[in-house]
Amino acid sequence: MEIKVFTSTLLTNLWVALLLTPAQGMPPTLQTDLSNRNLRTLEKLVDIAQQNSAAIKEAKAELGLSSWADSAVLEITPSYSTGNFVEDREQFSESERSFSISLTLNPLQMLSAVQQRPALRAKLKEAIMQKRAEVVQAYIAYLQAKQAKAIAQYQMQPYQNQTAADADSVTAANELFIASSNERVALENLAAAVGHSPTALLNLLQ
Incomplete structure (x- = not known):
């Protein structure tokens, strides 16, 4: 009978101890390398960032029609003329609008633009x-x-x-605060690199 009482008391004390112990979740899975999902996400972010990049847009513009801007001059000149004609013994007036187009080429500027294209392509690739x-x-x-x-x-x-009176608790809290702050800074930097807001970037990452 004493053995049963002792066993019952032991189980009760163990149950109380478990109830008083703070619940601790499963440890996080540690990442040691980039996963395939990470690589797919990375390529998506790179593509978005390159589309939003002002430097890349500028380099593409320099390589496009703007590189020939000084090589040719296009002029459009409007003209307006009036006249009279007679029909059924009645005189009428008429007017006519027209445009003349002229294109002037600068061979030296065209040669210079052609010579600059390799450098402009290299600039775009570098960007x-x-x-x-x-x-x-x-x-x-x-x-x-x-x-x-x-x-x-x-x-x-x-x-x-x-509480703050416990040294281990203070250390753990400070480490968590530093880690949370670093994560926020990293998110802001990534959002700036991609050209998205942090909120939009989080939605994309999720």
């Missing part, structure tokens, strides 16, 4: 590659900051009900 590198760097930094925040949140779970 595209720079934007890609910027987005890749910002996206990886965001993934790292996001994982650091998840780790800090998990490590903070045992101290949810602790």
Whole structure:
């Protein structure tokens, strides 16, 4: 009979201890490399960023018709004429509007534009590659900051009900605050690189 009482008391104490222990979720899955999903998302972000890039748009414009702007001059001259004619013994007046178009070519400017095209193509390629590198760097930094925040949140779970008087709780809280701040900064940097607002970028990432 004493053994049963002892066992019952032990189980009761164990149950109370479990109830008083703060619940701790499963540890986050740690990422050690970019997944296929990350790579697909990255390519999508790079494509959007290159479409929004002012430097790339400017380089494309310089390589387009604007590079020939000084090579040819197109002039449109309007003209207006009036006259009279007689029909059935009655005199009528008439007017006519017309336009004359003239195109003047500058051979020296055309030669210069042709010679500049390789440099303009290189400038466009450089702008595209720079934007890609910027987005890749910002996206990886965001993934790292996001994982650091998840780790800090998990490590903070045992101290949810602790106060500032507990040194371990203070340390865990500070680490979580730093990780959360770093994640926000990384998100802002990625949004700036892509050319989206942080809210729109989060919707895209999700």
